[in-house]
Amino acid sequence: MKKRVLYTILLWLFADVYFFTAVKTLTANPVWHWAYWSADILILVGVVLTIFGRKKGSHAPRALSWVMSLLLLSAVPKILGTPVLLVEDLVRLFQGFPPRSIWVSELAVVVAFVPFLALLFGLTKGRHHYTIHKETLYFPDLPEAFDGFTLTQLSDIHAGSFTDAKGVNKGIDLVNAQQSDVILFTGDLVNNKATEMDPWISTFARLQAPQGKYSVLGNHDYGDYTKWETEAAKATNLVDLKGVHKKIGFRLLLDEAIEIERDGQSITLIGVENWGKGGFHKYGDLDKSILKVDDSQVKILLSHDPSHWEAKTLNHLKHIHLTLAGHTHGAQFGIELFNFKWSPIKYVYKQWAGLYKQKDRYLYVNRGFGFLGLKGRVGIWPEITVIMLKKG
Template sequence: MFVCSKKTCFFIDMAKRLPLILLLFLAGDIYFYQAVTTLSQNPLLHWVYWLLDILLIIGIISITMIRRAGNNAQRLIATLMAVMLMDFIPKIFASPVLLAEDVMRIFRSFPPRNLYISEATLALAGIFFLIILFGLTRGKHFYRVRRETLFFPDLPAAFDGFTITQLSDIHAGSFSDAEGVQKGLDLVNAQKSDVILFTGDLVNNQATEMDRWIPAFSKLKAPMGKFSVLGNHDYGDYIKWETAEAKSANLARLKQIHGEIGFRLLLDETITLKKGEQSISLIGVENWGTGGFHQYGDLKKAAAGVPDDAFKILMSHDPSHWEGVTLDHHQHVHLTLSGHTHGMQFGIELFGFKWSPIKYVYKQWAGLYDNDGRFLYVNRGFGFLGLKGRIGMWPEVAVITLKRKKA
């Protein structure tokens, strides 16, 4: 849902993968069903178990038949995604307990299933169900501050200790809870960073989505300024407009809103941040992505006139721009800030380990990456889209501190 440049791609992709999706879904259900039958022989319970699955399968098939991703279709998709996660994921994560038991049963001539192991399987599934329920209800505003300290030998001395708070993927059209959003904004201001940098996707599709949130976002503060770029959703490419003029007017209004909330929008251009006689270059490009996304951005144009020896920070919404363009650029870009992936709003991050299905689509999808001293930070996003929540991939406020590396 986050990796296709057009809404219709979601349905096409779902249709192509439908047989595999249904096969995995049914295989997991049949296997987990063994724990249910071990604990209860009540036929009514068994009927309810399969009735829920049949209804869900009908829903999955139905959304692949939709060819227009209007508001009603998007709400249906979001609902089905939530139900699928609550139904399917707990079974998948709990089934290894049954698998381990089956391995042992092979060497014991397949005795009946152990009652306690089936209870443990259902208990584990219940735990995962509660985690997913939390993500769908509270996870969308369960903001986490993530900190990185980066060292550079050529960082101007005046900027030693310079702090950046990065936001990305606000998606104002998905918000409904003003108190929850304010909690995140208060967390941003509490960091007291030198600058706030926003790396695109202010809205889902239309500039009007931001109207009610302008007063709240305009209160974000940073002593050296707030700067932003556009993301793929900001151009209005994913809905049908009555006229080309209406689409252009929407983008023009969105650009105005960046100013109204106090952000200097960078459109393939560079500004200079100064401390005394020293400076760093902040470059902002329009959206550029691979995999069918529009490539509006022009790094060559944006960095024209920037001295080769300048310390450079680039804001570019899509992380694929880093390997696709930035690393091959003739100038050394020290730090690139991106977003876009949302970490798929679903994954696991524990004790340094991180995983999400989005890693099979994007090589750089969350957190910090380094290529010979040229860094990329991919923000997991402040808002949400499609799935009305976040599970494991919590909304993020990133704080990056730049330090001068001593010789």
């Protein structure tokens, strides 16, 4: 992570210096020049102190959220405005480098101002700008009773980041408005500790689904990213968190499978504990969870980390029709317009948001209901997924 942050800082500093030439062209007032560099120096110091000066084992301190927000507000508009100045400099190169044009500098500032406004919206309003994503999936072996069956997927609630009860309740109301048959939650209920859910238990208990609510654990739910006085305290926290799932009405699946029945027919729901590539813990045991499941059953797997799909699920001997995951948050930053989507997280996770298909098996990666680190969302909005199963 630190290496990626360092590359981002270097790119920002290059754009910073370059963009300043437009500022200097538009105003000779030293007060504006002083304000420009003072703000950036303060942000840079904040980045160094919160990221590179962070103690090993600490995770996403509140200060980091503010620093990340300020870094984005400063860096992204300048990086996007800089190409305007680069094009002008290519022309100036063949003209003997005359003074920079005022109108080109104004254009660069306008180009930078548009993403600045988008960032400002995302960082102040984006965290509760919930978006419904709908998919219809067809399976030839789907039981007739489940033709038209709907499920709503939530992921990455991160209750410890919430401060706005009105905003959270807006999301809960949207979930209930979908009137899905089941609600499925794919992990990361909290940031670190079970107590983070205390103010929100009655809120999430309002979620309603006639055929049940089911959940799995995510990497943050195990308390691995905070310091505990004893291992016993950490273990107690996990027990308490499992109890929270029950309090809000969710059946927590721990490397196990259950059948959902309808009109005498059934499909199988499978839930594994967190399993992630790289340095993430591999608690989950897919083989154990699916051992007693008949291969003729239509199977839906809840697995928090999408890397589990290609590593274990996709080539499993038993056909898992649909895997639901989360974890990536879509980096909470990116662009989604029409059929185009981009986020820096795509360079870390091959499957990072939306629907994927290989062979005859599907993966859906939810963009997350909550937020972590970055105190907001820019372009990648919090998601409520609705999937309809159809026979065909």
